[in-house]
Amino acid sequence: MRISARADYAVRAALQLAAAQDEGPLKAEAVADAQGISHKFLEGILGDMRRGGLVQSQRGGNGGYWLARPAAEISVADVIRVVDGPLVSVRGVRPPELAYTGPAESLLTLWIAVRANVRQVLEGVSLADVAAGKLPPEVSALADAPEAWTNP
Numbered sequence: 001m002r003i004s005a006r007a008d009y010a011v012r013a014a015l016q017l018a019a020a021q022d023e024g025p026l027k028a029e030a031v032a033d034a035q036g037i038s039h040k041f042l043e044g045i046l047g048d049m050r051r052g053g054l055v056q057s058q059r060g061g062n063g064g065y066w067l068a069r070p071a072a073e074i075s076v077a078d079v080i081r082v083v084d085g086p087l088v089s090v091r092g093v094r095p096p097e098l099a100y101t102g103p104a105e106s107l108l109t110l111w112i113a114v115r116a117n118v119r120q121v122l123e124g125v126s127l128a129d130v131a132a133g134k135l136p137p138e139v140s141a142l143a144d145a146p147e148a149w150t151n152p
Contacts, residue, residue: 018071025064052082
């Protein structure tokens with residue numbers, strides 16, 4: 001799985017909004033500056049997130065963006081799906097839509113297992129978890145394994 005710049009920026013922007021959830025709307029410029037993201041690129045991402053129901057916006061002097069739901073109710077997977085589509089695909093196709101024959105036949109099961117694991121991690125972590133620096137124990141355990149930090 002590859003995390004696109006668009007998905008990374010979207011999650012970072014959502015986390016910035018989560019951290020300010022009790023402070024009212026944030027201007028896109030403030031989010032872009034805080035996260036070191038191009039303002040123009042971020043505007044497109046925030047538009048996708050608005051259309052996807054993750055953020056709301058208001059124009060004007062007191063306007064800006066805010067999360068449409070509490071941060072604890074929005075998973076990292078929700079954000080990635082809104083801006084990039086399916087979490088795991090093979091050549092742009094969702095694994096259940098694939099078919100293999102011969103010695104590659106069991107490859108489909110492998111791709112489904114990869115998708116299941118990615119889902120388990122990304123759907124199991126909310127914006128509130130990341131913003132608070134308190135990832136679920138099973139996610140922390142995966143990251144604590146020494147081999148997780150090595151480049152094979």
